[in-house]
Amino acid sequence: xxxxxxxxxxxxxxxxxxxxxxxxxxxxxxxxxxxxxxxxxxxxxxxxxxxxxxxxxxxxxxxxxxxxxxxxxxxxxxxxxxxxxxxxxxxxxxxxxxxxxxxxxxxxxxxxxxxxxxxxxxxxxxxxxxxxxxxxxxxxxxxxxxxxxxxxxxxxxxxxxxx
Numbered sequence: 001x002x003x004x005x006x007x008x009x010x011x012x013x014x015x016x017x018x019x020x021x022x023x024x025x026x027x028x029x030x031x032x033x034x035x036x037x038x039x040x041x042x043x044x045x046x047x048x049x050x051x052x053x054x055x056x057x058x059x060x061x062x063x064x065x066x067x068x069x070x071x072x073x074x075x076x077x078x079x080x081x082x083x084x085x086x087x088x089x090x091x092x093x094x095x096x097x098x099x100x101x102x103x104x105x106x107x108x109x110x111x112x113x114x115x116x117x118x119x120x121x122x123x124x125x126x127x128x129x130x131x132x133x134x135x136x137x138x139x140x141x142x143x144x145x146x147x148x149x150x151x152x153x154x155x156x157x158x159x160x161x162x163x
Contacts, residue, residue: 017089020112020128021147022068029068033127036112039063044111044133056131058113061086061148062101070150072098084150086130088143094130098152109133112145 018033039059047053062072065084082098101110111131114121121129128145 023149024068044131046133056113057115058111061110082152087147089146
């Protein structure tokens with residue numbers, strides 16, 4: 001997993017600002033801004049520190065991951081190895097459990113946003129800003145996402161243990 005994250009971070013550094021890499025079990029897909037504009041849109045409200053709430057518009061991470069082939073069937077349970085690492089342009093990483101992102105768990109939508117209060121995000125934060133409305137740490141959200149790395153394969157059994 002660490003190797004996949006490092007490779008994705010290296011590839012992401014070479015990408016233009018209008019694309020996001022999605023790496024699923026080592027297979028890479030590039031989503032350009034125009035690709036994401038074609039996906040179903042959603043919105044999320046986030047409150048700043050003492051500031052008026054703002055509305056962000058974008059695409060749910062669950063939609064992007066499903067299109068990239070990530071199984072988000074929560075009826076089978078989510079294992080420890082099933083993680084999503086969102087890598088920001090500055091190298092900052094946010095790790096999610098896939099269970100956190102499954103739409104049917106009723107959690108607030110996590111978005112890759114490209115608009116705030118109806119206006120395009122400025123170049124410093126976009127076009128793909130990670131929006132986690134329930135997160136009280138605003139700094140976690142205000143970053144440009146350049147790669148999403150997922151590993152859904154079951155973990156390798158420890159040597160000497162039965163399968």
